[in-house]
Amino acid sequence: MAEDGSAHAVVVGAGVAGLLAAHVLARSFGRVTLVERDALTGGAAGFRAGVPQSRHVHILWSRGLRALNELLPGVGADLEEAGAAVIGAPDQMRWLSPAGWFAGVRGTGYLSVSREVLESVLRRRVAASPVVTVLGRHEATGLDPVPGEDAVGGVRLRERGGAGREFTLRAALVVVATGRGSRTADWLLRLGYAPPAAERIDAHLGYASRYYRRPAAEPDWRAIYLQGNADLPRGGVIVPVDRERWLVTLIGQGEHQPPVEERAWLDFASSLRSGELSAALRGAEPLSDPVAFRATANEWTHFERAKRWPRGLLVTGDALCRFNPVYGHGMTVAALQAQALAAKVAGRAPGEIAARARAAQKAVARCPRAAWMIATGEDSRYPGTDGPPPGPLARMQQDYLSRVLVAANTDPVVSEAFFAVLSLNRRPETLLAPRVALRTARRRT
Numbered sequence: 001m002a003e004d005g006s007a008h009a010v011v012v013g014a015g016v017a018g019l020l021a022a023h024v025l026a027r028s029f030g031r032v033t034l035v036e037r038d039a040l041t042g043g044a045a046g047f048r049a050g051v052p053q054s055r056h057v058h059i060l061w062s063r064g065l066r067a068l069n070e071l072l073p074g075v076g077a078d079l080e081e082a083g084a085a086v087i088g089a090p091d092q093m094r095w096l097s098p099a100g101w102f103a104g105v106r107g108t109g110y111l112s113v114s115r116e117v118l119e120s121v122l123r124r125r126v127a128a129s130p131v132v133t134v135l136g137r138h139e140a141t142g143l144d145p146v147p148g149e150d151a152v153g154g155v156r157l158r159e160r161g162g163a164g165r166e167f168t169l170r171a172a173l174v175v176v177a178t179g180r181g182s183r184t185a186d187w188l189l190r191l192g193y194a195p196p197a198a199e200r201i202d203a204h205l206g207y208a209s210r211y212y213r214r215p216a217a218e219p220d221w222r223a224i225y226l227q228g229n230a231d232l233p234r235g236g237v238i239v240p241v242d243r244e245r246w247l248v249t250l251i252g253q254g255e256h257q258p259p260v261e262e263r264a265w266l267d268f269a270s271s272l273r274s275g276e277l278s279a280a281l282r283g284a285e286p287l288s289d290p291v292a293f294r295a296t297a298n299e300w301t302h303f304e305r306a307k308r309w310p311r312g313l314l315v316t317g318d319a320l321c322r323f324n325p326v327y328g329h330g331m332t333v334a335a336l337q338a339q340a341l342a343a344k345v346a347g348r349a350p351g352e353i354a355a356r357a358r359a360a361q362k363a364v365a366r367c368p369r370a371a372w373m374i375a376t377g378e379d380s381r382y383p384g385t386d387g388p389p390p391g392p393l394a395r396m397q398q399d400y401l402s403r404v405l406v407a408a409n410t411d412p413v414v415s416e417a418f419f420a421v422l423s424l425n426r427r428p429e430t431l432l433a434p435r436v437a438l439r440t441a442r443r444r445t
């Protein structure tokens with residue numbers, strides 16, 4: 001181990017993006033330290049304040065599950081062992097889209113699991129590497145520059161609790177995976193780097209979620225998703241998690257924010273476009289109070305476009321690009337970013353990886369494109385959305401997608417194509433393929 005940090009990588013943030021980045025870097029670096037501000041209880045699953053979104057529905061699309069299995073062979077089986085379940089979407093669900101119910105069609109699958117269990121399984125696997133050290137209860141407060149060079153040479157840390165010791169952890173590469181509240185742009189500004197370009201599109205979506213005991217008498221579906229539409233932008237989801245529980249999330253836009261008071265939460269559930277969700281909750285035993293989450297804007301900080309970029313720095317996951325969570329893309333994109341990073345570091349020594357950080361940043365920043373296009377394209381339909389209004393081309397795309405969705409409700413070919421895109425298995429432009437376009441046009445008449 002080089003004491004000067006030349007064979008050392010530090011990853012800040014032990015969420016999904018940070019865990020996967022640490023795993024990938026452990027193949028190339030002699031030492032990887034995964035720094036997390038929360039206390040981490042080994043492999044045990046539990047809520048922690050640093051990931052407040054974990055109390056809300058977190059599905060992992062089939063593309064993300066495939067990427068996880070490629071990165072950590074067998075992890076899908078570990079997750080199922082821990083209580084996760086693969087659910088066919090929409091065929092094993094009751095799914096009411098803005099265009100109507102999906103009926104008699106297949107699409108793809110997703111892993112239904114609590115975010116806490118998902119993370120604990122990943123953490124156990126990643127921390128098992130002799131190269132990886134997990135350093136909990138330490139908060140990163142800034143980046144440490146290499147004097148006289150255009151380079152980052154470590155990260156400033158403050159111990160949480162105890163003596164509150166402050167120190168610098170030196171490293172050849174610092175990966176920032178600090179999630180939605182990331183301060184990376186401020187940290188770079190302090191080192192003299194210009195603020196990066198940023199995009200923000202906010203549909204003002206709010207979540208309010210709670211757990212229920214899964215009823216002994218199973219309904220004839222495995223999950224429910226009732227989407228809102230332009231007339232009533234309110235929705236709700238029930239997914240099974242960790243074998244014995246249902247996680248129920250209510251969703252609303254603008255003035256339709258779901259409440260957290262018991263009676264009002266139930267009233268909101270009854271006010272959705274279908275009574276099926278509230279009927280399912282009748283007689284079911286709540287296991288927790290509703291909790292809210294409101295900060296759901298799509299935001300992309302374009303670090304990859306920076307004119308000047310220091311050697312030895314990479315930003316990934318939500319710290320780089322975060323989405324309106326209703327499309328369920330964040331963790332899949334984090335897994336794709338880990339794969340992009342793996343391709344960039346393969347066969348290279350730590351010094352070379354650090355020197356090529358800018359190329360890695362560009363590669364990682366390509367991964368959110370499709371998810372960004374889907375989320376912002378949909379969100380910009382709504383008059384209450386903050387952000388640039390859609391231009392003529394975007395409006396044509398929205399119109400076409402609305403027609404694809406109508407066809408996907410009942411046409412198996414269009415449904416398969418639609419879910420392949422939504423799950424990030426295929427690129428959005430594949431929906432323009434002649435067989436999809438023809439069936440979409442036919443369904444319309």
Ligand SMILES: Cc1cc2nc3c(=O)[nH]c(=O)nc-3n(C[C@H](O)[C@H](O)[C@H](O)COP(=O)(O)OP(=O)(O)OC[C@H]3O[C@@H](n4cnc5c(N)ncnc54)[C@H](O)[C@@H]3O)c2cc1C
Nearest residue numbers: 013015016017037050053058059140179317318325330331
């Ligand atoms: C309400 C909601 C629902 C969502 N649902 C889905 C879904 O259904 N499917 C899906 O794929 N994605 C979903 N997401 C997105 C998903 O949570 C993230 O995209 C995904 O977890 C990747 O995030 P991350 O690892 O970059 O950040 P996070 O998971 O937020 O992790 C960041 C970590 O960094 C730590 N940290 C932050 N600052 C510091 C610091 N200064 N020093 C040390 N540690 C620090 C935090 O404590 C945390 O552990 C949802 C998001 C929200 C908000």
